[in-house]
Amino acid sequence: MRKILLFILAFLYASLIFAQSNVYIVQENFDETTLPSGWVTMGNGVNNWYVSTSNIAGGKPNEAQLKWTPPFNGVSRLVSPSVDLSDVSSAVMTLKHYPSFFGANQAVVGVATSSDNGTTWNSVWSEQYNTNGQYTILETIESPDFGKDNVMFCIYFEGNSSAISDWYFDDFEVYTVESLGVELTSIDVPSIVNHGEHGISFTVRNTGSSKIESLKVRYIIDGETYEQTFNTDIPSMEYQQLTFEDKYLMQPDDSYNLQVKIITVNGEYDDEADNSLSVDIVSALGYTQMIPMIEHFSSSTCGPCVNVNYQMAALTDNHEGQYTYTKYTTNGPGLGDPYYTAEGGTRMTYYNVMGVPQTFLNSVDQGNAAVTEENFMNAFESPAYADVRGTYTIESNTINITADFMSYFDMENVRAFVTVNEKTTTENASSNGETEFHHVMMKMLENAEGNVMNINAGEYQRLEFSYDMSSTFVEEMDDLEVALWLQNYDTKEIYNSHYAYENSEHCHSVKDLLAIVGGDAPPTLYLSWNKPENGTPVGYDVYVDGELMADNLNDTYYSNEDEDICYNAKTAEVVAVYEDGKTSVGVAMIIVRDTNVEETTCGNISVYPNPANDVVKVSTVNGQQTTVMIYNVMGMLVETHYVRSATNEIEINVSDYNPGIYFFNVDGEVIKVIVD
Structure with missing residues (x-):
């Protein structure tokens, strides 16, 4: 009887663990920075496959990328490690891809299998394309190789590689399907x-x-x-x-x-x-306006670059003051642009650029096309958790730059980039028919690998450079611009960017910001700060949790005595304002609650009685979970309560506490409580 019962229990448990075990034969998202372990290239174009930081095919960064160069005509394959398909007769295959064609061309992509180490390939899906765009493939597949124990899969391209600029692939999966998964x-x-x-x-x-x-x-x-x-x-x-x-x-x-x-x-x-x-x-601590960073690789010897340059000019004309732009000239095709520099070559290597044109928006690869209006606005409307400001002056052939890089969270080993560009050049004209070029990079300071820095949340780091531009390709010293941006060098994520202000004194930030909440309920916010060490601001903008509370304030202090505002786990930021609307980077901090505040009615939280003997009552929002962490004056955690009350308050027994001062952290708001 006992054995029968155990069998029944085991059967019931097995039936509860539903038969959703779809077996993944291949599951590759190309998330690493190089081709996945065990994957190889075969056929033609074995050196044309890379992993790009982009997400053009429709998945998440990164993705596989087939480039047109070095040129070939034939079949190029990206091949998976071999798998055992002894018990498989059919499967489901999914693949996301994006072809980027040069002009009116066409080519074939497909998926194939091989059970003889790549000598013979059997196509399980293929299609001919002639239009740029995202495509998602979902197919049930069968192959003569199914049922064998040494099967490789491949993504393949068939045609002349000069038909394309790139072809992107992501989220390649092959799996068997159960009823519930x-x-x-x-x-x-x-x-x-x-x-x-x-x-x-x-x-x-x-x-x-x-x-x-x-x-x-x-x-x-x-x-x-x-x-x-x-x-x-x-x-x-x-x-x-x-x-x-x-x-x-x-x-x-x-x-x-x-x-x-x-x-x-x-x-x-x-x-x-x-x-x-x-x-x-x-x-x-907060956020600010994102200024998208455009990096553009181009050459005066590149025919397809002409149309992209026109489109980029139209885009930027419509978004004056909303972008930062640096164009790197390249050493190809042919002899390449006369203004090519080794620093531009370093950025080409960094982004795996093998041909032009190629554009990047906030480090995301846009392919051989111009940045679209939709993609630009998506970047512009996203929050930025860093800020950048700078100024520059010119003395004869020397440019003097001061730049501040501020972050709203702790950054380690981030890199600040500074490029000196010429707004318009003409003397690098070559074979593609263009006569002028814009935002052309002349020099990267200190170099093309950026400047490593650590930035504490709410603070900033400063860079200063003086450089003699006579050793560069500069045509006119009064036609320069300085692009600044902050980038994670490993992930390539760009946090924010800005052009430096031209021929201006530096917009220094305020010093010694102090933000305290004190007084009786409702509490009052007090802010104070010192003027910048240098510079002559015309006023100050004050923000609380990103909301502008006072603009162009003349004083170096602010309070909200006439306003009823709750300060529960909030932040304050002050920005120095200069002539012509120029601004510094902000200085931000968490608002500190004065320990003399004995009770709060801020928002939905209150703590009473205070002082207390036996029980402290904490107000809550009915039905929502409340976290109460209690600390002594030494900063040691006494106990933690996770409660979800059916009423609007909870009771905490403090009868066993030693008399003294305790700090109750109620969902992030700290209140001092005295226990007698």
Whole structure:
């Protein structure tokens, strides 16, 4: 009887772990900086395959890239390691790709298999293309190689490589399909966010043949766990983004690890490893306007570059003051541009540029085309968690530059780039018919690899250069511009950029910012700061949590005595304003609560009685989880409470506490409590 019972229990458990185990034969997202381990190239164009930092094919950065050069005519293959398909008769194949053609041309791409180490290839899917654009392939495939134990897959290009500039590929997957299957494909919370409440979103894909009607999902962050059951209607092979109802409050200048896991699908338990993801998140002090950085590789010997230059001129004319631009001249095609420099070559190597034209927007590869209006506005409207300002003056052939690079979160080993460009050049005209060129890079300071710096949250670092431009290709010294940007050299992410102000005194930042909340409830915010060490600002802009509270203020202090504003885990920032609307980088900090504030009615939180003997009552929002962390005067954590009250308050027993002062951190707001 006992054996029968154990068998029944085991059977029931096995039936709860649903048969969603889609077996991934190939699952490659090209997320590394080089070709994946075990992948090789075969056929023609074996040196034309790279991994690009772009996401042009429609996946997430990075992606595989086939370049046209060195030119070839034939079949070029990107080949996977061999896999055992002894028990496989058919599978599902998905692939995202983007062809970028030169003019009216066409070529074929496909997927093939081989069971004799690449001697013979059997195509399982192919198609001829002649139009630029994103394509997503979803096919059920069969091959004579299925059922064998040594099968390689390949993505292949067939044709003349001169027909294309590039061909991008991403998210190449081959797998068997069960009835019920789901994949957690991404956590859709940025790695850097502004502090405050954030929705937790994620994306799933139905990898089974049956419709997904419900998902139970859990997220864990900073020791807190949230679960929710989502009612869905996700057809086979489709994606859907979902968002938890419970938002999470992220504190300024803090970091978090967020984990998301699928628990059940259609009521059945999920034990698959690909249904749990985690990401690290930094919560910044604030944010500012993004000024997109355009990097453009071109040459006066390049015919296709002409049209891209015209399109880029039209784009920038429509967005004056909203971009920063540096154009690197290249040493090809042919003899290349007469103004080519080794520093431009270093940037070509950094971005794996093998041919021109090629444009990058905030380091994201735009291919051989101009930056589109849509892509530009998407970049411009995204938040920036760093700020850049600078000025320059010219004395004879020498340019003098001062530049400040500020961050709203702690940055380590970030690189600040400074280029001196000529706005318009003519003497580098060559064979493509163009007679003038714009934003042409003449010099990178200190060099093309940037300037390494560490920046604390709310602070800035300064660079100063003086350089004799007579050794460069400069045509007119009074026609220069200076481009500044801040970049993660490893990931290539650009945090922000700006042109330096021309022929101007430097816009120095304020010093010694102090931000305190004090007084009776509602509390009053007091800000004070000192004038910049140099410079003559005409006023100061004051921000609280990114909201402009006072503009062009003449005083070096600010208070909100006449305003009723809650200061729960907020930040303050002051920007010095100069003539003609020029501004410094800001100085920012977390607003400090004065320890003399005994009780707060800020927002929905209050703590009473204060002083207390036995019990402290903390107000809460009905039904929402509240985190209360209690510290003694030595800064030691006494205890932590995670509570979700059915009423509007909770009680905390302090009868065992030693008499003295304690600090209650209630969802990020710190209140001093005296225990008698």
